[in-house]
Amino acid sequence: MTSVLYDAPGPKARQRNILYTVGFLAVLALLAWWVLGTMADKEQLESKKWSPFVTDSRVWTTFLLPGLWETVKAAALSVLIALPLGAALGIGRLSDHAWVRTPVGVVVEFFRAIPVLLLMMFASAAFVQFTDIESEIRPMYAVITGLVLYNASVIAEIVRAGILSLPNGQTDAAKAIGMRKGQAMTFVLLPQAVTAMLPALVSQLVVIVKDTALGGALLGFSELMYQNRAITANYGANTIAALTVIALIYILLNFALTSFASWLEARVRKGKKGTGAVVDIKTVDAGGAGPGAG
Protein backbone atom coordinates (compact mmCIF):
# COMPACT_ATOMS: atom_id res chain seq x y z
CA MET A 1 0.00 0.00 0.00
CA THR A 2 1.37 3.36 -0.97
CA SER A 3 0.19 6.66 0.39
CA VAL A 4 1.15 10.25 -0.31
CA LEU A 5 1.12 10.96 3.42
CA TYR A 6 4.27 9.00 4.30
CA ASP A 7 7.40 7.70 2.60
CA ALA A 8 7.94 4.05 1.81
CA PRO A 9 9.39 2.76 5.12
CA GLY A 10 13.14 2.39 5.25
CA PRO A 11 14.97 0.26 7.85
CA LYS A 12 14.43 2.79 10.65
CA ALA A 13 10.77 3.39 9.88
CA ARG A 14 10.18 -0.34 9.66
CA GLN A 15 11.62 -0.75 13.15
CA ARG A 16 9.46 2.09 14.42
CA ASN A 17 6.36 0.57 12.84
CA ILE A 18 7.07 -2.71 14.58
CA LEU A 19 7.39 -0.80 17.85
CA TYR A 20 4.03 0.93 17.26
CA THR A 21 2.41 -2.38 16.32
CA VAL A 22 3.62 -4.02 19.51
CA GLY A 23 2.56 -1.04 21.63
CA PHE A 24 -0.89 -0.87 20.04
CA LEU A 25 -1.42 -4.61 20.42
CA ALA A 26 -0.37 -4.32 24.07
CA VAL A 27 -3.00 -1.63 24.69
CA LEU A 28 -5.68 -3.72 22.96
CA ALA A 29 -4.62 -6.80 24.93
CA LEU A 30 -4.75 -4.84 28.17
CA LEU A 31 -8.27 -3.67 27.35
CA ALA A 32 -9.38 -7.18 26.41
CA TRP A 33 -7.77 -8.55 29.57
CA TRP A 34 -9.70 -6.05 31.71
CA VAL A 35 -13.02 -6.73 29.95
CA LEU A 36 -12.66 -10.52 30.02
CA GLY A 37 -11.38 -10.46 33.59
CA THR A 38 -14.31 -8.37 34.80
CA MET A 39 -16.72 -10.49 32.80
CA ALA A 40 -15.31 -13.60 34.43
CA ASP A 41 -15.66 -11.95 37.85
CA LYS A 42 -19.30 -11.09 37.17
CA GLU A 43 -19.95 -14.59 35.81
CA GLN A 44 -20.70 -13.34 32.30
CA LEU A 45 -18.32 -15.80 30.65
CA GLU A 46 -20.05 -18.94 31.92
CA SER A 47 -20.87 -21.23 29.07
CA LYS A 48 -24.52 -21.54 30.09
CA LYS A 49 -24.98 -17.84 29.34
CA TRP A 50 -23.60 -18.15 25.82
CA SER A 51 -24.46 -21.70 24.80
CA PRO A 52 -28.24 -21.15 24.36
CA PHE A 53 -27.50 -19.11 21.24
CA VAL A 54 -25.88 -22.16 19.67
CA THR A 55 -27.60 -25.14 21.25
CA ASP A 56 -31.11 -23.92 22.05
CA SER A 57 -33.03 -23.20 18.86
CA ARG A 58 -35.87 -21.65 20.88
CA VAL A 59 -33.81 -18.50 21.51
CA TRP A 60 -33.89 -17.97 17.79
CA THR A 61 -37.40 -19.12 16.99
CA THR A 62 -39.20 -17.38 19.86
CA PHE A 63 -37.12 -14.24 20.35
CA LEU A 64 -34.45 -13.29 17.84
CA LEU A 65 -36.01 -14.22 14.50
CA PRO A 66 -39.49 -12.80 15.27
CA GLY A 67 -37.75 -9.66 16.52
CA LEU A 68 -35.67 -9.43 13.36
CA TRP A 69 -38.82 -9.94 11.30
CA GLU A 70 -40.54 -7.03 13.09
CA THR A 71 -37.48 -4.85 12.49
CA VAL A 72 -37.36 -5.72 8.80
CA LYS A 73 -41.13 -5.30 8.45
CA ALA A 74 -41.14 -1.86 10.07
CA ALA A 75 -38.13 -0.71 8.03
CA ALA A 76 -39.55 -2.01 4.75
CA LEU A 77 -43.00 -0.52 5.32
CA SER A 78 -41.48 2.83 6.35
CA VAL A 79 -39.37 3.06 3.24
CA LEU A 80 -42.23 1.97 0.97
CA ILE A 81 -44.53 4.66 2.36
CA ALA A 82 -41.82 7.31 2.64
CA LEU A 83 -40.59 6.85 -0.93
CA PRO A 84 -43.60 8.23 -2.87
CA LEU A 85 -44.19 10.86 -0.18
CA GLY A 86 -40.56 11.95 -0.30
CA ALA A 87 -40.55 12.01 -4.11
CA ALA A 88 -43.63 14.26 -4.07
CA LEU A 89 -42.06 16.58 -1.50
CA GLY A 90 -38.75 16.66 -3.37
CA ILE A 91 -40.42 17.57 -6.66
CA GLY A 92 -42.65 20.08 -4.86
CA ARG A 93 -39.57 21.80 -3.51
CA LEU A 94 -38.29 22.27 -7.06
CA SER A 95 -41.59 23.74 -8.25
CA ASP A 96 -41.63 27.00 -10.19
CA HIS A 97 -44.52 28.25 -8.05
CA ALA A 98 -43.52 29.87 -4.77
CA TRP A 99 -46.84 28.90 -3.16
CA VAL A 100 -45.90 25.22 -3.59
CA ARG A 101 -42.16 25.54 -3.03
CA THR A 102 -42.25 27.51 0.22
CA PRO A 103 -44.69 25.44 2.31
CA VAL A 104 -43.08 22.19 1.11
CA GLY A 105 -39.68 23.60 2.07
CA VAL A 106 -40.94 24.49 5.55
CA VAL A 107 -42.42 21.01 6.06
CA VAL A 108 -39.22 19.27 4.89
CA GLU A 109 -36.94 21.44 7.04
CA PHE A 110 -39.21 21.05 10.08
CA PHE A 111 -39.27 17.27 10.04
CA ARG A 112 -35.52 17.14 9.40
CA ALA A 113 -34.80 19.42 12.34
CA ILE A 114 -36.52 17.43 15.08
CA PRO A 115 -35.43 14.06 16.45
CA VAL A 116 -37.26 11.05 15.07
CA LEU A 117 -37.87 9.84 18.64
CA LEU A 118 -40.05 12.89 19.33
CA LEU A 119 -42.10 12.10 16.24
CA MET A 120 -42.54 8.48 17.35
CA MET A 121 -43.63 9.44 20.85
CA PHE A 122 -46.05 12.03 19.54
CA ALA A 123 -47.48 9.57 17.01
CA SER A 124 -47.93 7.02 19.76
CA ALA A 125 -49.82 9.48 21.98
CA ALA A 126 -51.91 10.70 19.07
CA PHE A 127 -52.92 7.14 18.16
CA VAL A 128 -54.02 6.52 21.73
CA GLN A 129 -56.19 9.59 21.70
CA PHE A 130 -57.67 9.75 18.24
CA THR A 131 -57.76 6.18 16.94
CA ASP A 132 -58.73 2.79 18.27
CA ILE A 133 -55.69 0.89 17.05
CA GLU A 134 -55.16 -2.04 19.40
CA SER A 135 -52.45 -1.58 21.96
CA GLU A 136 -50.41 -4.56 20.69
CA ILE A 137 -49.78 -3.09 17.27
CA ARG A 138 -49.84 0.57 18.29
CA PRO A 139 -46.07 0.78 18.93
CA MET A 140 -45.39 -0.49 15.41
CA TYR A 141 -47.77 2.07 13.90
CA ALA A 142 -46.11 4.81 15.95
CA VAL A 143 -42.61 3.73 14.90
CA ILE A 144 -43.59 3.57 11.24
CA THR A 145 -45.34 6.95 11.40
CA GLY A 146 -42.32 8.60 12.98
CA LEU A 147 -39.93 6.99 10.51
CA VAL A 148 -42.12 7.91 7.53
CA LEU A 149 -42.40 11.58 8.55
CA TYR A 150 -38.66 11.90 9.11
CA ASN A 151 -37.46 9.84 6.17
CA ALA A 152 -39.92 11.31 3.68
CA SER A 153 -38.24 14.66 4.27
CA VAL A 154 -34.76 13.13 4.01
CA ILE A 155 -35.78 11.32 0.80
CA ALA A 156 -37.21 14.60 -0.47
CA GLU A 157 -33.74 16.11 -0.14
CA ILE A 158 -32.18 13.07 -1.84
CA VAL A 159 -34.66 13.35 -4.73
CA ARG A 160 -34.02 17.09 -5.03
CA ALA A 161 -30.24 16.56 -5.03
CA GLY A 162 -30.68 13.73 -7.56
CA ILE A 163 -32.60 15.95 -9.97
CA LEU A 164 -30.23 18.88 -9.48
CA SER A 165 -27.23 16.60 -10.11
CA LEU A 166 -28.33 16.05 -13.72
CA PRO A 167 -26.68 18.22 -16.39
CA ASN A 168 -28.73 21.25 -17.50
CA GLY A 169 -28.63 19.93 -21.06
CA GLN A 170 -31.23 17.32 -20.10
CA THR A 171 -33.87 19.94 -19.28
CA ASP A 172 -32.84 22.11 -22.22
CA ALA A 173 -33.10 19.19 -24.67
CA ALA A 174 -36.49 18.18 -23.27
CA LYS A 175 -37.76 21.75 -23.68
CA ALA A 176 -36.25 21.96 -27.17
CA ILE A 177 -38.33 19.03 -28.39
CA GLY A 178 -41.43 20.71 -26.98
CA MET A 179 -42.01 18.87 -23.69
CA ARG A 180 -43.93 20.56 -20.91
CA LYS A 181 -42.40 20.93 -17.43
CA GLY A 182 -44.34 17.91 -16.14
CA GLN A 183 -43.37 15.78 -19.10
CA ALA A 184 -39.70 16.73 -18.80
CA MET A 185 -39.84 15.78 -15.11
CA THR A 186 -41.57 12.41 -15.52
CA PHE A 187 -39.98 11.21 -18.76
CA VAL A 188 -36.51 12.76 -18.67
CA LEU A 189 -35.36 13.95 -15.25
CA LEU A 190 -36.90 11.51 -12.75
CA PRO A 191 -35.85 8.27 -14.48
CA GLN A 192 -32.25 9.47 -14.61
CA ALA A 193 -32.36 10.88 -11.09
CA VAL A 194 -33.47 7.48 -9.76
CA THR A 195 -30.15 5.90 -10.77
CA ALA A 196 -28.23 8.82 -9.33
CA MET A 197 -29.96 8.58 -5.96
CA LEU A 198 -30.26 4.80 -5.61
CA PRO A 199 -27.05 4.42 -3.53
CA ALA A 200 -28.14 7.24 -1.20
CA LEU A 201 -31.54 5.59 -0.78
CA VAL A 202 -29.98 2.25 0.17
CA SER A 203 -27.74 4.03 2.71
CA GLN A 204 -30.84 5.69 4.15
CA LEU A 205 -32.29 2.20 4.61
CA VAL A 206 -29.46 1.50 7.07
CA VAL A 207 -30.48 4.58 9.06
CA ILE A 208 -34.09 3.38 9.09
CA VAL A 209 -33.13 -0.10 10.32
CA LYS A 210 -31.07 1.45 13.10
CA ASP A 211 -33.88 3.82 14.07
CA THR A 212 -36.40 1.02 14.55
CA ALA A 213 -34.38 0.09 17.66
CA LEU A 214 -35.62 3.31 19.27
CA GLY A 215 -39.16 1.96 19.19
CA GLY A 216 -38.01 -1.18 20.97
CA ALA A 217 -36.21 0.69 23.72
CA LEU A 218 -38.77 3.42 24.41
CA LEU A 219 -42.17 2.51 22.97
CA GLY A 220 -42.34 -1.23 23.62
CA PHE A 221 -42.22 -2.20 19.95
CA SER A 222 -41.23 -5.87 19.97
CA GLU A 223 -38.40 -5.63 17.45
CA LEU A 224 -34.90 -7.09 17.69
CA MET A 225 -33.54 -4.71 20.34
CA TYR A 226 -36.61 -5.31 22.54
CA GLN A 227 -35.86 -9.05 22.68
CA ASN A 228 -32.82 -8.30 24.84
CA ARG A 229 -35.03 -8.05 27.94
CA ALA A 230 -36.94 -11.24 27.18
CA ILE A 231 -33.75 -13.21 26.54
CA THR A 232 -31.98 -12.01 29.68
CA ALA A 233 -35.11 -12.78 31.70
CA ASN A 234 -35.32 -16.33 30.36
CA TYR A 235 -31.68 -17.38 30.13
CA GLY A 236 -30.22 -16.20 33.43
CA ALA A 237 -29.10 -12.55 33.20
CA ASN A 238 -26.82 -13.09 30.21
CA THR A 239 -26.90 -9.35 29.40
CA ILE A 240 -23.59 -9.20 27.58
CA ALA A 241 -24.12 -12.38 25.59
CA ALA A 242 -27.59 -11.26 24.45
CA LEU A 243 -26.45 -7.74 23.55
CA THR A 244 -23.49 -9.15 21.61
CA VAL A 245 -25.63 -11.51 19.56
CA ILE A 246 -28.23 -8.80 18.85
CA ALA A 247 -25.48 -6.36 17.86
CA LEU A 248 -23.99 -8.97 15.51
CA ILE A 249 -27.33 -9.44 13.75
CA TYR A 250 -27.73 -5.67 13.26
CA ILE A 251 -24.14 -5.31 12.07
CA LEU A 252 -24.44 -8.14 9.54
CA LEU A 253 -27.73 -6.79 8.18
CA ASN A 254 -26.50 -3.20 7.94
CA PHE A 255 -23.07 -4.16 6.65
CA ALA A 256 -24.75 -6.05 3.81
CA LEU A 257 -26.85 -2.96 3.01
CA THR A 258 -23.83 -0.61 3.22
CA SER A 259 -21.77 -2.84 0.94
CA PHE A 260 -24.66 -3.06 -1.50
CA ALA A 261 -24.88 0.76 -1.50
CA SER A 262 -21.15 1.17 -2.25
CA TRP A 263 -21.36 -1.44 -4.99
CA LEU A 264 -24.33 0.38 -6.52
CA GLU A 265 -22.51 3.69 -6.29
CA ALA A 266 -19.42 2.31 -8.05
CA ARG A 267 -21.65 0.80 -10.73
CA VAL A 268 -23.61 4.01 -11.31
CA ARG A 269 -20.42 6.07 -11.45
CA LYS A 270 -18.79 3.77 -13.97
CA GLY A 271 -21.95 2.96 -15.91
CA LYS A 272 -22.01 3.77 -19.61
CA LYS A 273 -25.74 4.48 -19.53
CA GLY A 274 -26.87 7.68 -17.89
CA THR A 275 -24.83 10.67 -16.89
CA GLY A 276 -22.68 9.11 -14.17
CA ALA A 277 -24.11 11.66 -11.75
CA VAL A 278 -24.56 10.29 -8.26
CA VAL A 279 -25.99 11.78 -5.06
CA ASP A 280 -23.53 11.70 -2.19
CA ILE A 281 -25.45 10.77 0.94
CA LYS A 282 -23.11 12.93 3.02
CA THR A 283 -24.22 16.09 1.26
CA VAL A 284 -27.79 15.33 2.18
CA ASP A 285 -27.69 13.97 5.67
CA ALA A 286 -24.42 13.08 7.29
CA GLY A 287 -24.93 9.76 8.92
CA GLY A 288 -28.54 10.64 9.27
CA ALA A 289 -30.15 10.19 12.54
CA GLY A 290 -27.62 7.86 11.47
CA PRO A 291 -25.79 9.47 12.81
CA GLY A 292 -29.41 9.33 11.91
CA ALA A 293 -30.79 8.78 15.15
CA GLY A 294 -30.18 5.45 16.57
Add this chain to the structure above:
Amino acid sequence: MFDFLDSGQYDLLDAFWVTVQLAVYSAIGSLIWGTALAGMRVGPVPIMRSFGTAYVNVVRNTPLTLVIIGCSLGLSQTLGFSMGADNFDDIGFRMAVLGLTAYTGTFVCEALRSGINTVPVGQAEAARALGLGFFQVLTLIVLPQAFRAVVAPLTNVLIALTKNTTVAAAIGVAEASLLMKEMIENEADAIFAVFSVFAFGFVVLTLPTGLLLGWVAKRVAVKR
Protein backbone atom coordinates in the same frame (compact mmCIF):
# COMPACT_ATOMS: atom_id res chain seq x y z
CA MET B 1 -53.68 25.35 25.91
CA PHE B 2 -50.13 26.02 27.05
CA ASP B 3 -51.06 26.44 30.74
CA PHE B 4 -48.99 23.38 31.69
CA LEU B 5 -45.99 25.61 31.15
CA ASP B 6 -46.98 27.85 34.06
CA SER B 7 -47.83 25.07 36.49
CA GLY B 8 -44.22 24.90 37.65
CA GLN B 9 -44.48 21.13 37.53
CA TYR B 10 -42.08 20.64 34.66
CA ASP B 11 -38.65 22.15 34.28
CA LEU B 12 -38.29 22.49 30.53
CA LEU B 13 -35.13 24.58 30.67
CA ASP B 14 -33.42 22.05 32.94
CA ALA B 15 -34.24 19.24 30.53
CA PHE B 16 -32.99 21.16 27.51
CA TRP B 17 -29.88 22.17 29.45
CA VAL B 18 -29.09 18.47 29.92
CA THR B 19 -29.61 17.98 26.17
CA VAL B 20 -27.19 20.81 25.43
CA GLN B 21 -24.62 19.42 27.87
CA LEU B 22 -24.89 15.94 26.34
CA ALA B 23 -24.42 17.44 22.88
CA VAL B 24 -21.44 19.63 23.83
CA TYR B 25 -19.49 16.98 25.76
CA SER B 26 -20.16 14.33 23.11
CA ALA B 27 -19.23 16.76 20.33
CA ILE B 28 -15.85 17.48 21.93
CA GLY B 29 -15.29 13.80 22.65
CA SER B 30 -16.24 12.60 19.19
CA LEU B 31 -14.15 15.29 17.50
CA ILE B 32 -11.07 14.04 19.36
CA TRP B 33 -11.89 10.34 18.95
CA GLY B 34 -12.89 10.79 15.30
CA THR B 35 -9.64 12.61 14.51
CA ALA B 36 -7.64 9.87 16.21
CA LEU B 37 -9.54 7.22 14.22
CA ALA B 38 -8.95 9.10 10.95
CA GLY B 39 -5.24 9.38 11.83
CA MET B 40 -5.10 5.62 12.38
CA ARG B 41 -6.93 4.90 9.12
CA VAL B 42 -4.53 6.91 6.95
CA GLY B 43 -1.39 6.05 8.94
CA PRO B 44 1.58 3.82 8.09
CA VAL B 45 1.00 1.15 10.76
CA PRO B 46 -1.05 -1.71 9.26
CA ILE B 47 -2.54 -2.92 12.55
CA MET B 48 -3.87 0.54 13.37
CA ARG B 49 -5.31 0.88 9.87
CA SER B 50 -7.20 -2.41 10.21
CA PHE B 51 -8.37 -1.52 13.71
CA GLY B 52 -9.71 1.85 12.48
CA THR B 53 -11.50 0.26 9.54
CA ALA B 54 -12.98 -2.52 11.64
CA TYR B 55 -14.10 -0.13 14.39
CA VAL B 56 -15.78 2.25 11.96
CA ASN B 57 -17.57 -0.52 10.07
CA VAL B 58 -18.79 -2.22 13.24
CA VAL B 59 -19.91 0.82 15.23
CA ARG B 60 -21.43 2.72 12.30
CA ASN B 61 -23.66 -0.25 11.54
CA THR B 62 -24.84 -0.70 15.13
CA PRO B 63 -27.96 1.19 16.23
CA LEU B 64 -27.07 4.05 18.58
CA THR B 65 -29.80 2.77 20.89
CA LEU B 66 -27.89 -0.49 21.23
CA VAL B 67 -24.57 1.30 21.77
CA ILE B 68 -25.97 3.44 24.58
CA ILE B 69 -27.94 0.60 26.20
CA GLY B 70 -24.82 -1.55 25.90
CA CYS B 71 -22.82 1.11 27.73
CA SER B 72 -25.42 1.34 30.47
CA LEU B 73 -26.55 -2.29 30.91
CA GLY B 74 -23.32 -3.96 29.86
CA LEU B 75 -20.45 -1.70 30.86
CA SER B 76 -21.90 0.06 33.85
CA GLN B 77 -24.48 -2.25 35.43
CA THR B 78 -22.94 -5.63 34.63
CA LEU B 79 -19.22 -4.87 34.57
CA GLY B 80 -19.36 -2.11 37.18
CA PHE B 81 -17.53 0.49 35.08
CA SER B 82 -18.90 3.89 36.12
CA MET B 83 -16.34 6.45 34.88
CA GLY B 84 -15.84 7.73 38.41
CA ALA B 85 -19.46 8.73 38.98
CA ASP B 86 -21.20 7.57 42.12
CA ASN B 87 -24.90 8.30 41.71
CA PHE B 88 -27.42 6.98 39.21
CA ASP B 89 -27.92 10.29 37.36
CA ASP B 90 -24.22 10.96 36.84
CA ILE B 91 -23.51 7.40 35.70
CA GLY B 92 -26.36 7.57 33.18
CA PHE B 93 -25.14 10.91 31.86
CA ARG B 94 -21.53 9.77 31.50
CA MET B 95 -22.53 6.48 29.87
CA ALA B 96 -24.68 8.41 27.39
CA VAL B 97 -21.73 10.71 26.57
CA LEU B 98 -19.49 7.65 26.18
CA GLY B 99 -21.95 5.93 23.84
CA LEU B 100 -22.60 9.07 21.79
CA THR B 101 -18.85 9.70 21.50
CA ALA B 102 -18.07 6.14 20.43
CA TYR B 103 -20.85 6.28 17.82
CA THR B 104 -20.43 9.83 16.49
CA GLY B 105 -16.64 9.44 16.31
CA THR B 106 -17.08 7.09 13.34
CA PHE B 107 -18.98 9.74 11.39
CA VAL B 108 -16.38 12.40 12.25
CA CYS B 109 -13.68 9.98 11.08
CA GLU B 110 -15.40 9.34 7.75
CA ALA B 111 -16.02 13.07 7.17
CA LEU B 112 -12.38 13.87 7.94
CA ARG B 113 -11.12 11.12 5.67
CA SER B 114 -13.05 12.54 2.75
CA GLY B 115 -11.69 15.97 3.76
CA ILE B 116 -8.14 14.60 3.64
CA ASN B 117 -8.86 13.43 0.09
CA THR B 118 -9.69 17.01 -0.97
CA VAL B 119 -6.18 18.23 -0.01
CA PRO B 120 -4.07 18.27 -3.19
CA VAL B 121 -1.43 15.54 -3.37
CA GLY B 122 1.25 18.18 -3.91
CA GLN B 123 0.78 19.50 -0.37
CA ALA B 124 1.74 16.22 1.27
CA GLU B 125 4.48 15.58 -1.29
CA ALA B 126 6.02 19.00 -0.67
CA ALA B 127 5.87 18.37 3.08
CA ARG B 128 7.61 15.02 2.68
CA ALA B 129 10.21 16.62 0.44
CA LEU B 130 11.01 18.97 3.32
CA GLY B 131 11.72 15.91 5.43
CA LEU B 132 8.59 15.94 7.62
CA GLY B 133 7.53 12.60 9.08
CA PHE B 134 4.01 11.17 8.84
CA PHE B 135 2.80 12.72 12.09
CA GLN B 136 4.13 16.15 11.09
CA VAL B 137 2.68 15.90 7.58
CA LEU B 138 -0.68 14.99 9.07
CA THR B 139 -0.88 17.54 11.89
CA LEU B 140 0.96 20.50 10.33
CA ILE B 141 -0.03 20.32 6.66
CA VAL B 142 -2.90 17.99 5.83
CA LEU B 143 -5.31 18.10 8.78
CA PRO B 144 -5.50 21.92 9.04
CA GLN B 145 -6.55 22.07 5.40
CA ALA B 146 -8.82 19.04 5.72
CA PHE B 147 -10.65 20.58 8.70
CA ARG B 148 -11.36 23.73 6.73
CA ALA B 149 -12.90 21.62 3.98
CA VAL B 150 -15.13 19.56 6.27
CA VAL B 151 -16.83 22.25 8.37
CA ALA B 152 -20.07 21.72 6.42
CA PRO B 153 -20.18 17.89 6.76
CA LEU B 154 -19.14 18.18 10.41
CA THR B 155 -22.02 20.62 10.95
CA ASN B 156 -24.40 17.94 9.69
CA VAL B 157 -22.80 15.48 12.09
CA LEU B 158 -23.20 17.96 14.96
CA ILE B 159 -26.88 18.53 14.16
CA ALA B 160 -27.47 14.79 13.95
CA LEU B 161 -25.64 14.41 17.28
CA THR B 162 -27.89 17.03 18.90
CA LYS B 163 -30.93 15.10 17.73
CA ASN B 164 -29.34 11.81 18.79
CA THR B 165 -29.01 12.95 22.40
CA THR B 166 -32.70 12.03 22.70
CA VAL B 167 -31.64 8.37 22.56
CA ALA B 168 -30.17 8.85 26.05
CA ALA B 169 -33.79 8.68 27.26
CA ALA B 170 -33.46 4.91 26.72
CA ILE B 171 -31.20 4.72 29.78
CA GLY B 172 -33.16 7.25 31.79
CA VAL B 173 -31.05 10.39 31.37
CA ALA B 174 -33.33 13.31 32.25
CA GLU B 175 -33.02 15.17 28.95
CA ALA B 176 -35.69 16.75 26.79
CA SER B 177 -37.27 13.67 25.22
CA LEU B 178 -37.68 11.91 28.57
CA LEU B 179 -39.51 14.95 29.92
CA MET B 180 -41.66 14.97 26.80
CA LYS B 181 -42.54 11.31 27.37
CA GLU B 182 -43.60 12.12 30.92
CA MET B 183 -45.55 15.23 29.91
CA ILE B 184 -47.34 13.45 27.07
CA GLU B 185 -48.58 10.87 29.56
CA ASN B 186 -49.71 13.45 32.12
CA GLU B 187 -51.17 16.07 29.80
CA ALA B 188 -53.04 13.77 27.43
CA ASP B 189 -55.41 16.57 26.41
CA ALA B 190 -52.58 18.84 25.29
CA ILE B 191 -50.33 16.54 23.24
CA PHE B 192 -50.18 18.96 20.32
CA ALA B 193 -49.05 21.77 22.60
CA VAL B 194 -46.47 19.53 24.32
CA PHE B 195 -45.14 18.30 20.98
CA SER B 196 -44.87 21.78 19.52
CA VAL B 197 -42.99 23.07 22.58
CA PHE B 198 -40.37 20.32 22.29
CA ALA B 199 -40.21 20.52 18.50
CA PHE B 200 -39.65 24.26 18.85
CA GLY B 201 -36.88 23.60 21.38
CA PHE B 202 -35.01 21.35 18.96
CA VAL B 203 -35.52 23.71 16.05
CA VAL B 204 -34.01 26.47 18.20
CA LEU B 205 -31.02 24.22 18.98
CA THR B 206 -30.36 22.93 15.46
CA LEU B 207 -31.33 25.77 13.12
CA PRO B 208 -28.92 28.49 14.40
CA THR B 209 -26.11 25.89 14.60
CA GLY B 210 -26.66 25.06 10.95
CA LEU B 211 -26.86 28.71 9.85
CA LEU B 212 -23.87 29.87 11.90
CA LEU B 213 -21.58 27.00 10.95
CA GLY B 214 -22.76 27.19 7.32
CA TRP B 215 -21.50 30.77 7.31
CA VAL B 216 -18.24 29.68 8.96
CA ALA B 217 -17.85 26.88 6.40
CA LYS B 218 -18.05 29.38 3.54
CA ARG B 219 -15.54 31.70 5.20
CA VAL B 220 -12.87 29.15 6.03
CA ALA B 221 -13.17 26.94 2.93
CA VAL B 222 -9.92 26.74 1.00
CA LYS B 223 -10.52 28.28 -2.43
CA ARG B 224 -9.14 25.97 -5.06
